[in-house]
Amino acid sequence: MVTNLLNRLIGLFISEQDEKADMDTKVKSLLLNIASLSFTLIVLAEGIWALVLDHAELAIPFLSLSFLLAISHLYLRKFTGLIHQNLLLSILFLACVFFVLLGGNTELGIVWVLFFPFFTTAIRGRRTGYRWTAILALFMLAHFFFIQNLSPFFQQYSTESSIFYLILFVFSIIIAFAFQFIRSEVLLEKERIILDSQNKNKAQEDLLSKLSHQIRTPLSNITGIIDMLESTSMNNEQKDYINTIHASANNLVSVVNNLVLTSKSNPSDSQEITNFSLYNTLNNVLRLFPYEESKVRFNLSLAPDIPTQLTGNNIKIKQILLNLINSIIRENKAEQKHITLEVVKVDSMPDRVELIFRIISDFIYSSKKDNHSEEGFFNYQDLVKLNAGKIINYLDLGITQKMIEVDGHSLNITPQPDQTIFEFGATFSTASSNFANIVASDKSRNSNTTFKPIVDMKDAHILLVEDNFSNQQIINLYIRNKVKKIDFAFNGKEALEKFGMAKYDLILMDVQMPIIDGFKATIKIRELEKSTNTRVPIIAVTANAFPEDKERCLASGMDDYISKPFQPEELIDKIKQHLSS
Incomplete structure (x- = not known):
């Protein structure tokens, strides 16, 4: 119960804007608000007590300063930028100057100055905090030995108390800097460990992705040949053999798919926004x-x-x-x-x-x-x-x-x-929306403003972009009897040249190709289409099977995605869907 109460109390010092921020921003927001509120209350208490004691020379500056601190606290709850941090530190510095000059209602008012190094180093770091505290230390030194004798309103400090407060202030600086150094080093070491761990996961994922790609490409050809063999005339014994091979190939496909899913199940791979x-x-x-x-x-x-x-x-x-x-x-x-x-x-x-x-x-x-x-x-x-x-x-x-x-x-x-x-x-x-939503909205907007006629599959002219000749032949065997004409390109450069010379109803695009890959080719095609206000459906046909691979295909401007190995019916269904939609 006490822990929940403390958590709620601390939560009051973090603005709604910072609730979803990273930890560093949350810490700075918390420290900013605690510093401004605590100094506001301290200065306000000094001003009120000065009024009670009828010390107008103390009450007026302290109450005025507490008003400035209150305004800055209310304002800074919504902002944590560099300008606002410097503004708050300037006001806190001014409050410390008042405590040194006027001493508060007792000489012990200068004790509040000892907290200044902790706030400066926590909010702005050790280097900038050193500058702020050094300036305040020089001011204290000047006041103790020169300024305090210039006006009867200034607090008078004896030589012994001056040396004592200077030593205390130096100790507070050392402790504040040591605390901030330990905190920074611990956080940096923790962050280094996290990043190293995530890089190892990425290395493992990259290895699995390469293995998956190398397995899927020949496996796709095997399943394709098996599908075509099943449609030929065979005796019962041959059919049994083919069915056994087909079942084994499908099991291997399942193993590869499960391998990909397992590699993505690690919680550390989540993309936190x-x-x-x-x-x-x-x-x-x-x-x-x-x-x-x-x-x-x-x-x-x-x-x-x-x-x-x-x-x-x-x-x-x-x-x-x-x-x-x-x-x-x-x-x-x-x-x-x-x-x-x-x-x-x-x-x-x-x-x-x-x-x-x-x-x-x-x-x-x-x-x-x-x-x-x-x-x-x-x-x-x-x-x-x-x-x-x-x-x-x-x-x-x-x-x-x-x-x-x-x-x-x-x-x-x-x-x-x-x-x-x-x-x-x-x-x-810069707001609550993310890039995926923007890509989706851009795609929706493009689909509403571009022209794409409905085409029957038997009348379709398709461009197949694939750098592997065997893969070309397999896909060609899948769809050659279903469409009117198929053109071939071995890389993105050839695809762009053919796209500029002929009108295609649909493009089947491989991703990993030499010279120009499928992503760059798709982006270039979408740029060329802007001048004609048309849009040709592009389906990615790739052995890359990770979820982010599909996201990247869609983000580059492709309309759909199919991962090898696939069934002929699956590819044909996708082609029909995009030709008729």
Whole structure:
């Protein structure tokens, strides 16, 4: 009962806006509100007691200051941005100045000043807190030995009490800084453990995804051939053999499906959407690389038009940045390393903001001797010769690339003579809506404003985009007797060329292809369709079977998704559905 009462009491100091925020924002909101309310009550009590004692010279400034604190408390319950934090600290600093100058109704009023270092370090961190407390300490020193003699209204302190209060204030600074240091290190270590654990889960998921893809592609061909054999004339013994093979293949499909579902059942893989401060999130990531260990000088730059609070998966952003910076540091063998993290806004809608994260580093050095250079590291000329995919594989960023691509973005690496730039995009909400809702609404809006005629399947002209010749032949055998004409493309580049020369009623699109993959090809097709106000249905036919694979297909502009291996009837039903809807 007591615990519930305390939880409710603490909950009163967190605004409704911060209830779904990340932990760092919640802590700052709680500390801001507790600090403003506690100092308001303290200053108000001093002012009222001064009125009772008929000390107008104390009552007027303290009551005025309590009014300012009350206004700031009511205002700051809704906002926790940097400006509001500085505003509150300025008012708290002014309150401490009053306590030092006027002493309160007794000389012990200065004791409240000892709490100031705890609030400054908790709200703004050790570095900024040090500046605030240093200024207050200098003011106290000046008052004790110079200012107090300038006016009879100022509180007089003896030399012994002045030295005593200065020592107490120094001790409070040390304790506050030690407490904040321990708290920060514990939280950072906890966050590092969580991110490492999630990265291991992602690595396991990536391995299962590759295995699933490698198994599904030949398995799809096997089941396809079996389906076609069943439609041929066979004796009873042959039919029994085929049925046995078919049942075994279906069991193998079930095993692969269960493997995928099991890999996604881990609770740590959940994508939690929260309100968070982008600056705090990025700052916490950089703090995971102390200079003593990494020998890296960081520079953080945020564009001024980026909203203070965003809604999205900040844990995922931390994972991506942590993986990128770890890889850069691991492969850079320079004595002194410099990394700049820039964030700019490239697109904005009423409820959505798209950001570009840019990590700028000096040369990436190899940790082993290789054929790329005699010195044993990648120089600018070496990097220019390699494509982004090879650099990503070399830096072991395959999982990171997948995490970025799930949301429809890409990881770009640009080598330059004096630096290497890693760049990726991310989309966040600025209100309660999320990116999935926006994609769904965009898709609904497009379907209402574009023209797509109803076509009978027997009259349909279909483009099959598939880089594997065997897969092409299997799908062709499935549908060749059901449609009028089928054209083939081996990659996204060929698909775009054929799309520009012919009119298709539907496109079957593979995802993983050379030159241009299925996602980029679909995005380009949707861009071309805007000029003609038409929309050709695109069905993803892929061996990628994870839930996020389907989400990424739909986010890129595809209309449906079918995972290999599949039954011929399933594919035919989907084709009929999209040709007639």
